[in-house]
Amino acid sequence: MINKPMQDAMNEQINKEMFSSYLYLSMAAYFENKNLPGFANWMRIQADEEREHAMKFYDFILERGGRVLLKAIDAPKTDWKSNLEVAEEVAAHEAMVTASINDLYELALKEKDYPAQVMLQWFITEQVEEESSAAQVVADLKLIEDRGTAVLMLDKQLSKRQAE
Numbered sequence: 001m002i003n004k005p006m007q008d009a010m011n012e013q014i015n016k017e018m019f020s021s022y023l024y025l026s027m028a029a030y031f032e033n034k035n036l037p038g039f040a041n042w043m044r045i046q047a048d049e050e051r052e053h054a055m056k057f058y059d060f061i062l063e064r065g066g067r068v069l070l071k072a073i074d075a076p077k078t079d080w081k082s083n084l085e086v087a088e089e090v091a092a093h094e095a096m097v098t099a100s101i102n103d104l105y106e107l108a109l110k111e112k113d114y115p116a117q118v119m120l121q122w123f124i125t126e127q128v129e130e131e132s133s134a135a136q137v138v139a140d141l142k143l144i145e146d147r148g149t150a151v152l153m154l155d156k157q158l159s160k161r162q163a164e
């Protein structure tokens, strides 16, 4: 059975993943309003993935005989200055989530919770990919700056992203 410190920390993580999902949905709406459906697609897929992450913790807590205690989700930002600012915020947010996953892993080591350690390894790997894909979009946007044709090309490319 999952112990109290681990359960509390994972409930906190559910909230962080749900907030990430909410934040990315807000970013998707921002891009839709700017007529950038490809960027919006990228953010929508990310939002779905974050909800799946939340559900992995949700299911894990229940499977281990714990209690899922959902908390209020903060309202996300609704406006950004530029596409680059959005991408930079995604990158910063993912780095924050990585730190939080690492803290959970530390706790699982301290509590000698071996099933949690195994489960968290999936997230550690996932965060490497999440950070690298956000960094790629940041780099692309820095390179193209505000050149319209290039922004459109990147939008087309991001429209092809699919859920994994």
Ligand SMILES: [Fe+2]
Pocket (backbone or CB within 6 Å): 017, 020, 049, 050, 053, 097
């Ligand atoms: Fe996540």
Ligand SMILES: [Fe+2]
Pocket (backbone or CB within 6 Å): 020, 050, 094, 097, 130
């Ligand atoms: Fe993520």
